[in-house]
Amino acid sequence: xxxxxxxxxxxxxxxxxxxxxxxxxxxxxxxxxxxxxxxxxxxxxxxxxxxxxxxxxxxxxxxxxxxxxxxxxxxxxxxxxxxxxxxxxxxxxxxxxxxxxxxxxxxxxxxxxxxxxxxxxxxxxxxxxxxxxxxxxxxxxxxxxxxxxxxxxxxxxxxxxxxxxxxxxxxxxxxxxxxxxxxxxxxxxxxxxxxxxxxxxxxxxxxxxxxxxxxxxxxxxxxxxxxxxxxxxxxxxxxxxxxxxxxxxxxxxxxxxxxxxxxxxxxxxxxxxxxxxxxxxxxxxxxxxxxxxxxxxxxxxxxx
Amino acid sequence: xxxxxxxxxxxxxxxxxxxxxxxxxxxxxxxxxxxxxxxxxxxxxxxxxxxxxxxxxxxxxxxxxxxxxxxxxxxxxxxxxxxxxxxxxxxxxxxxxxxxxxxxxxxxxxxxxxxxxxxxxxxxxxxxxxxxxxxxxxxxxxxxxxxxxxxxxxxxxxxxxxxxxxxxxxxxxxxxxxxxxxxxxxxxxxxxxxxxxxxxxxxxxxxxxxxxxxxxxxxxxxxxxxxxxxxxxxxxxxxxxxxxxxxxxxxxxxxxxxxxxxxxxxxxxxxxxxxxxxxxxxxxxxxxxxxxxxxxxxxxxxxx
Ligand SMILES: NC(=O)c1ccc[n+]([C@@H]2O[C@H](COP(=O)([O-])OP(=O)(O)OC[C@H]3O[C@@H](n4cnc5c(N)ncnc54)[C@H](OP(=O)(O)O)[C@@H]3O)[C@@H](O)[C@H]2O)c1
Ligand SMILES: NC(=O)c1ccc[n+]([C@@H]2O[C@H](COP(=O)([O-])OP(=O)(O)OC[C@H]3O[C@@H](n4cnc5c(N)ncnc54)[C@H](OP(=O)(O)O)[C@@H]3O)[C@@H](O)[C@H]2O)c1
Numbered sequence: 001x002x003x004x005x006x007x008x009x010x011x012x013x014x015x016x017x018x019x020x021x022x023x024x025x026x027x028x029x030x031x032x033x034x035x036x037x038x039x040x041x042x043x044x045x046x047x048x049x050x051x052x053x054x055x056x057x058x059x060x061x062x063x064x065x066x067x068x069x070x071x072x073x074x075x076x077x078x079x080x081x082x083x084x085x086x087x088x089x090x091x092x093x094x095x096x097x098x099x100x101x102x103x104x105x106x107x108x109x110x111x112x113x114x115x116x117x118x119x120x121x122x123x124x125x126x127x128x129x130x131x132x133x134x135x136x137x138x139x140x141x142x143x144x145x146x147x148x149x150x151x152x153x154x155x156x157x158x159x160x161x162x163x164x165x166x167x168x169x170x171x172x173x174x175x176x177x178x179x180x181x182x183x184x185x186x187x188x189x190x191x192x193x194x195x196x197x198x199x200x201x202x203x204x205x206x207x208x209x210x211x212x213x214x215x216x217x218x219x220x221x222x223x224x225x226x227x228x229x230x231x232x233x234x235x236x237x238x239x240x241x242x243x244x245x246x247x248x249x250x251x252x253x254x255x256x257x258x259x260x261x262x263x264x265x266x267x268x269x270x271x272x273x274x275x276x277x278x279x280x281x282x283x284x285x286x287x288x289x290x291x292x293x294x295x296x297x298x299x300x301x302x303x304x
Numbered sequence: 305x306x307x308x309x310x311x312x313x314x315x316x317x318x319x320x321x322x323x324x325x326x327x328x329x330x331x332x333x334x335x336x337x338x339x340x341x342x343x344x345x346x347x348x349x350x351x352x353x354x355x356x357x358x359x360x361x362x363x364x365x366x367x368x369x370x371x372x373x374x375x376x377x378x379x380x381x382x383x384x385x386x387x388x389x390x391x392x393x394x395x396x397x398x399x400x401x402x403x404x405x406x407x408x409x410x411x412x413x414x415x416x417x418x419x420x421x422x423x424x425x426x427x428x429x430x431x432x433x434x435x436x437x438x439x440x441x442x443x444x445x446x447x448x449x450x451x452x453x454x455x456x457x458x459x460x461x462x463x464x465x466x467x468x469x470x471x472x473x474x475x476x477x478x479x480x481x482x483x484x485x486x487x488x489x490x491x492x493x494x495x496x497x498x499x500x501x502x503x504x505x506x507x508x509x510x511x512x513x514x515x516x517x518x519x520x521x522x523x524x525x526x527x528x529x530x531x532x533x534x535x536x537x538x539x540x541x542x543x544x545x546x547x548x549x550x551x552x553x554x555x556x557x558x559x560x561x562x563x564x565x566x567x568x569x570x571x572x573x574x575x576x577x578x579x580x581x582x583x584x585x586x587x588x589x590x591x592x593x594x595x596x597x598x599x600x601x602x603x604x605x606x607x608x
Contacts (some may be wrong), residue, residue, distance in 0.1 A: 125524045129414045129588075144523050173518075187507050189524035194569075195499055196525075200584040203491050204556065207559075215490050216478075219427045219448050219502075220493035223597050224528040224571050228586035233581035234330040240569045240577060243311065250506065251566055257509075262555055265498075265544045273544055276523045277537035280504040284433075284534035286519040293527050 005068040005094075006031040011059045011081060012072035013037040013046050014232075015127065016098045017258045018136025020070065021051050023169035026138045037064040037133070038073075038079070045133045050241050054142030060088045071097035071109070090114035095195060098124055099187065101233070102178040105244035111272035121149040123181065124171060125189075127279035129230040143291060146257045147176045186246035190239055191254060194247065196228035197236070241276035307460035308469050309372040310335040315363045315385060316376035317341040318431035318536075319431065320402045322440025324374065327343045329472035330442045339438070340366040340463070342377075349437045353434055364392045370471070374399035375413070380542035383412030386472050398462045402428055404489065406482040408546035414455060422462035424526035425453040426476060427485065428495075433534040447595060453482050455562035495558060501540070502560065577585050 009028040010017040017035065024030045035052035036059050037043050056062040063069045063085045071078050078097055082272050089095065095117050099105040102121050115117050126144035128135065146166040176184070189289040203214045203222065218226065233297045240247055279302045288295045312334040314321040321339065329335045340363050341347050350359045360366040367373050367389045375382055382401055395397065399421050403409040406425050417423050430441065430448035450470040452465050457547035467477045480488070507518045507526065522530065544551055568576040592599045 019564050033329075062544060077543055125521050125525065145521055147521075180512075184513050184521060186522065187510060187513050188518055188521045188526040189432055191506075192503055192525040192529055194565060195562070197581055198565055199496055199499060199558060200587055201580055202495075202561050204558045204583060204587055206491060206554075206557070208484075209488050209491050211574070211587065211590065214587060215594050215596065217312075217429050217449055217488060217492045218433065218591050218596050220489065221496040221532055222492040223591060224532060225496055226584070226588040226591055227597070228525055228528060229581070229584040231581075233578045236581055237453040237574050239579040241572055241574055244569055244572075248566060248569060251562070252512075253506050253510070254503060255562070257506050257557070258499070261498060262552060265548055265552060268545055268548075270541050270545055273541040274537045276505055277501055277533070277535075277540050279508065280501055280533040281531070281537075283504055284509055285517065285520060286515065286531055287527060290519050292519065292522050293531070300368060 002028065003031050003084050004029045004161060005066075007066045007298050008033050008037040008068045008070065009062040010052065010070050010072055011062060011085070012077075013042050013051065014072060015131045015135045015140075016124065017070065017072035018046075018051055018133050019126075020072070020098075020169065021135075022136055022138035023141055024136055025215075026139075027168045029168045032066075034062050034066060036133055042133050048256045049134070051133060059085050063088050063090075065090055066225045068094050068162075069093060069095045071095070073241045074238040075099040075101045076203050077107055078105045079112070082109040086112045086114060086302060088090060089114065089117050090120075094118045094120055094162060096120045096122050096162055098122060100189070101242040102147075102181045106149070106151055106178055118155050119156055120159050120162045121178070122162065122166070123147045123149070123153065123185070124166070125185075126171075127231075128300040130280070131232040131235070139170065141166070144171055144254055146171040146173050147181055148173060148175045149181050150175065152300040153262070183241050183249075186250045188245045191250040193228055193231065194234060194240065194251065195254070196225040199225050200229040209260035210224075305552050306332065307335050308333045308472060309370075310372045312337050312372045313366040313370035313375065314339040314356065314374050315366060315374055315379075315389070317355065317437045318344050319378060319435045319439045320428065320435050321374065321376035321445075322350075323430075323442070323444040324376070324402075324439055324448045324473065326442035327445055328469075332468055332562050333472045338366050338370060343356065345547070346437050353438070355437060362391050367392050367394075367397075369394055371397050371398060372466075373399045375399070375403070377408055378542040379403040379405050379546045382409050386413040387415040390418060393418060393421050396422075397465060398424055400424045400466055402426060402544050404493070405547040406451075410453070410455055410482055412415045418463055422459050423455055424458055424466045425455065425482070426465050426466065426470070427453070427489070428449045428470070429489075429494050430475075433531050435539070438552045441500075443474065445470070448475055450475040450477050451485055452477060452479045453485050454479065486547050487553075488552045490547060493570045494547055494551045495554040497532055497540060498544065498555065499558070500529040504533040519572040520576075539559075551606045582602075583592060
C-alpha cells in the first residue's frame with residue numbers, strides 16, 4: 001500500500017485514534033502521524049509508546065501542515081474542537097471525524113470550518129468496550145464497515161481519498177446520508193447499548209439477588225450485556241444526547257414489542273412466543289454469512 | 305477420575321445431554337451411557353456418532369437398570385416424561401434434570417416418581433446458541449456453575465454423588481432453593497434472552513432500515529444480541545411459560561429503569577446518564593475477576 005496523506009493529525013488519542021495509528025502504519029498510509037490529546041497524561045503515554053511520530057501539546061499545533069485532520073473525541077466535544085483548530089488548518093486539507101453520531105456532529109463542526117478545507121464526516125463501525133491510548137490495535141477495522149457521510153458540496157476527490165485510507169486500514173466503505181446513518185446506528189448500536197446498560201443496572205439494583213450471584217452465574221446470557229455495558233460512559237452519554245430522536249424512536253418500538261411479549265408470557269400464549277423466537281434466527285444467519293461474526297459456539301468462551 | 309455411576313441414562317440428546325456424554329467420557333465418570341431421544345432422526349445420529357454406548361428407542365427402555373437418569377428435554381416436556389419412565393425406574397436410582405427452570409419442573413416431575421428413587425433437580429449454567437445431538441462438546445461445563453436444587457427430604461448422599469458427577473465434568477457446584485434459583489436465573493438469563501429476542505425482532509420489523517443494513521452493520525453492538533436470540537425457540541418458549549412470575553417481575557423493573565433513562569435522554573440530563581453508565585462497570589470487573597469471561601477486547605471478534 002502506498003502513502004495516501006503526507007501528514008495525518010489525530011486529535012484525541014483513544015481507542016479509535018490509536019487503532020488508526022497502528023492500522024495506518026501497518027499499511028504505510030501516512031507520511032507522518034501527529035497526535036494530541038486533552039490531558040498531559042494521555043499525551044505522555046502516547047510519547048512513551050511512540051504511538052505517533054510526533055505528539056503536540058495543543059490541537060492547534062497538531063493540525064499545522066496536515067493534509068488530513070481526524071477528530072477522535074466524544075461527539076459532544078467536536079464543535080468546540082473544530083472552533084479551536086479552524087484558524088490553523090492548511091488550505092486544501094481534509095477534515096474528518098469518527099463520531100458515532102453524524103447529524104449533530106455535522107451541525108456542530110461544519111459552521112466553524114473555512115471554505116478552503118474539505119469536510120468528510122465518517123464513522124468506523126468497529127469498537128471494543130475498552131478505551132484510551134493503549135486500547136487500540138491495528139486489526140480493529142479489518143473487515144468492518146466504515147460509513148462516509150459526505151455533506152452537500154463535498155469534493156468528490158476528497159471523499160475518494162478518505163475512502164482509500166479506510167480501505168487501506170482494512171475496512172469496507174459505504175456512503176450514507178447523515179439522517180439515515182443516525183437511524184441505522186440507533187438500531188444496530190445505540191438502542192442495544194442503552195438496553196444493555198439498563199439490564200445491568202437492574203441486576204445491580206436488585207436487593208434479593210446479590211452482586212456476587214449475578215457475577216458467578218453470568219455465563220447464562222447476562223455476560224454479553226455486561227461487556228457492552230462496560231463501554232466508556234462519556235462517549236455513550238454524548239451518543240444518546242446527540243442521537244436523541246432516533247434512539248427514542250427505536251426504544252419506543254422496542255418497548256411496544258416487549259409489552260406484547262410480556263403479555264404473551266402472562267397469558268401463556270406459547271405460539272406467539274415460538275413464532276417470534278423463530279423469526280429472529282434468520283438475521284443471525286445473515287450476519288454469519290456476511291462475515292460479521294463467527295458461528296463458533298459461544299465464541300469458545302464456554303471453554304476457557 | 306473414577307466411575308461415579310454404573311449406568312447413566314440420558315433422556316433427550318440435545319446440546320446439554322451430548323455435552324454431558326462427552327464430559328463423562330473425558331473423565332471416565334460412567335460405566336455405561338445409555339441415551340434416547342424423541343425422534344428417530346436424533347437417535348440415528350446418536351448411533352452413527354457413537355454418542356452413547358447404547359441408544360434405545362424409548363425412554364422406558366433407557367432407564368432400566370440405570371443408577372442415574374438425567375432428563376434433558378425442554379422444561380415443558382419434563383412432566384410427561386417423568387410419568388412415562390416412573391414405572392421402569394430402578395429402586396435406589398437418582399433422577400435428575402438439567403432444566404433451566406426449577407420450581408415448575410419440580411412440581412411437574414416429583415408427583416410421578418416412586419418413593420424408592422432420589423430426585424435431585426439440577427441446572428448447569430452453561431450453554432451456547434446451538435442445539436441438537438451434534439452441538440455438544442466436552443468442555444462446555446468447565447469452570448461454569450451447576451446449581452443443585454434438592455427438594456425437601458432428598459437424601460444427602462444422593463446429592464453428594466450428583467455433585468461429584470458435575471465436578472467431574474468440570475463444573476463448580478452450588479446448592480440453592482428452587483424459588484431463589486428461578487429469580488436469579490430470571491436476572492442472569494431469562495430476562496436478557498427475552499430482551500435480546502425483542503431487540504432483534506424490532507430491527508427485523510423496521511421498514512426504513514433494511515435487513516441487509518442491519519446485518520452489515522451489526523458489529524457495533526447488535527451482533528451479541530443476535531447470538532443470544534438465535535437460541536432454540538422451543539426451549540425458550542418453555543422457559544418463559546414456566547418461569548412466568550420471576551421473568552415478568554424482572555422485566556417490570558427493567559421497563560421502569562429504561563423509562564427513567566429515556567426521560568434523561570429526552571430532557572438532556574447527561575449527569576444521570578453518565579452516573580448510570582459508570583455504575584454498571586463494576587459488575588463487569590467482577591465477572592472478569594471471577595473467571596466467567598475474558599477481558600480480551602471484543603473476544604478477538606474485531607480481528608476476524
Ligand atoms: N469506542 C467505540 O466503540 C467507537 C466506535 C466508533 C466510533 N467511536 C467514536 O470515536 C470517538 C472517540 O472514541 P474512543 O472510543 O476512541 O474514545 P476514548 O478511547 O475514550 O478516547 C477519547 C479521546 O478524546 C479525548 N477527549 C475526551 N473528552 C474530550 C474533550 N471534552 N475535549 C477534547 N478531547 C477530549 C480524550 O482525551 P484524554 O485521554 O486526554 O482524556 C481521549 O484522547 C467518539 O466520538 C466515539 O463516538 C467510538
Ligand atoms: N441450551 C442451553 O443453553 C441450556 C443451558 C442449560 C440448561 N438447558 C436446559 O436443558 C434442557 C435441554 O436443552 P438443550 O439445549 O440440550 O436442548 P436441545 O439441544 O434442543 O435438545 C432437546 C432434546 O429434547 C428432546 N425433546 C424436545 N421436545 C421433546 C418432547 N416434547 N418430548 C420428549 N423429548 C423432547 C429433543 O428430541 P429430538 O431431537 O428427538 O427432537 C432433543 O433430544 C432444557 O430443559 C433446557 O432448558 C439448556
